[in-house]
Amino acid sequence: MNKHVVIIGAGAVGAMSAVHALRAGHRVTILEPETPGGEQASSYGNAGWLSSHSVIPPSEPGLWKKVPGFLLDPLGPLAIRWTYLPQVFPWLLRYMASGATRERVTVTARALRTLLADAPALHRELAEQAGVAHLIDDQGLLHVYPSRADFEAEGLAWEVRRSVGVHWQELSADELRLREPELHERYQFGVFVGEAGHCRSPGAYVAALVAHAVAGGAVSVQGRAIDFRIETGRLRAVCTDGAEIPCDAAVIAAGARSKALANKAGDRVALESERGYHVMIARPEGSPRTPMKVSDCAAVATLTEAGLSVAGQVEIASFDAAPNWRRAEILRDHALNIFPALPRDLPASRVRYWMGRRPSTPDGLPCIGRASASRDIIHAFGHGHVGLVGSARTGRLVGQLLSEQEPEISLEPFEARRFA
Numbered sequence: 001m002n003k004h005v006v007i008i009g010a011g012a013v014g015a016m017s018a019v020h021a022l023r024a025g026h027r028v029t030i031l032e033p034e035t036p037g038g039e040q041a042s043s044y045g046n047a048g049w050l051s052s053h054s055v056i057p058p059s060e061p062g063l064w065k066k067v068p069g070f071l072l073d074p075l076g077p078l079a080i081r082w083t084y085l086p087q088v089f090p091w092l093l094r095y096m097a098s099g100a101t102r103e104r105v106t107v108t109a110r111a112l113r114t115l116l117a118d119a120p121a122l123h124r125e126l127a128e129q130a131g132v133a134h135l136i137d138d139q140g141l142l143h144v145y146p147s148r149a150d151f152e153a154e155g156l157a158w159e160v161r162r163s164v165g166v167h168w169q170e171l172s173a174d175e176l177r178l179r180e181p182e183l184h185e186r187y188q189f190g191v192f193v194g195e196a197g198h199c200r201s202p203g204a205y206v207a208a209l210v211a212h213a214v215a216g217g218a219v220s221v222q223g224r225a226i227d228f229r230i231e232t233g234r235l236r237a238v239c240t241d242g243a244e245i246p247c248d249a250a251v252i253a254a255g256a257r258s259k260a261l262a263n264k265a266g267d268r269v270a271l272e273s274e275r276g277y278h279v280m281i282a283r284p285e286g287s288p289r290t291p292m293k294v295s296d297c298a299a300v301a302t303l304t305e306a307g308l309s310v311a312g313q314v315e316i317a318s319f320d321a322a323p324n325w326r327r328a329e330i331l332r333d334h335a336l337n338i339f340p341a342l343p344r345d346l347p348a349s350r351v352r353y354w355m356g357r358r359p360s361t362p363d364g365l366p367c368i369g370r371a372s373a374s375r376d377i378i379h380a381f382g383h384g385h386v387g388l389v390g391s392a393r394t395g396r397l398v399g400q401l402l403s404e405q406e407p408e409i410s411l412e413p414f415e416a417r418r419f420a
């Protein structure tokens, strides 16, 4: 049966869901209060990694020992707004617990691998269809370390990656120098993951996917979903800040804003906005040839269409708290240290900062599947650090659920009810 589907939110996950709902033959309305792919969305300014190997949850064994040091280091990768601590404390405890043992990390990695495998190819296919194939690169990603010992210190993560089928090539200092002549010589060891890829402009990519959906018949409506009208378990309409939209199905893809909507759909989920920042340096004098994660700064450097992006940082704060741009300046300082050719007196006119909110669950797994209050409402949120790479298969899964087909991977690990 062809349905009228309302997709709530036009970030990467909503855009992919819209494309796949259309492919499955449904009538689609995309509901978004702001510009699809705009700066409000986490999908706009992320690092663009299509890292099918990003299967390790953010919390790992022993993290709790490192947290005090991170928090005391003003340049460190983690910050908490203390006024928000009482509210977020239960989430933080679950976050730490979910990565506390190797077994738990492995369970998460196995589930994430099913979601992320083949992601670069899935993105390339969609980008071609949307006429923006040039935005997708599938030439691999790099991790760089000061020394082999620093790589070995992350041994558990790499062993778990290997156990789920990730392969990589290790690079000596000379090999790394040949590949990355502009990288600071402090970095003496590299890991190249050939199966991965990246997106050159995530915001432009999402906007193009939404435009492609609209060209294919989707209707774009400006507005904010606030509730659902459900009668005897069947969805009748999405209630918005304007008029109700009558429909047969809805997809909650509102990123870090999804918690309240999931609640209305019968599921209490542990979802927090885990903020991150980027600095964008226009016309950079130094940059990576292959996008790279720089281990000692926990930052990702990527040459994008707009310039050199250095993204990272985890800041736990309430959704509406003002950005702390010092966190982005830290990333700018990292950029200067990673690529020595960048001038110390970088003019402010060439530097832009951005803050985004990762929609994060404590176990590092998104919520994908049917809602408790009505099987017509589909959850598609909570992708945390892997929402761009994971959006392609999530869109396919949404299409399959809407069409009452068996999902191509097990959705059990992604059930929202796991937080009940």
Ligand SMILES: Cc1cc2nc3c(=O)[nH]c(=O)nc-3n(C[C@H](O)[C@H](O)[C@H](O)COP(=O)(O)OP(=O)(O)OC[C@H]3O[C@@H](n4cnc5c(N)ncnc54)[C@H](O)[C@@H]3O)c2cc1C
Pocket (backbone or CB within 6 Å): 008, 009, 010, 011, 012, 013, 014, 031, 032, 033, 034, 035, 036, 037, 038, 040, 041, 042, 043, 044, 045, 046, 047, 048, 049, 050, 051, 223, 224, 225, 226, 253, 254, 255, 256, 257, 258, 275, 276, 277, 278, 311, 312, 355, 356, 357, 358, 359, 380, 381, 382, 383, 384, 385, 386, 387, 388, 389, 390
């Ligand atoms: C610094 C940083 C770097 C990152 N790097 C990467 C990376 O390299 N690779 C990767 O895969 N992921 C990365 N991520 C994570 C990734 O950006 C997110 O997981 C992903 O963008 C989430 O997509 P989304 O569509 O769920 O949410 P969003 O992109 O946030 O989109 C949600 C949309 O819903 C809309 N919305 C909100 N409320 C409502 C409502 N009530 N009704 C209707 N619409 C609503 C919003 O306006 C928004 O447009 C990074 C994140 C950050 C912050």
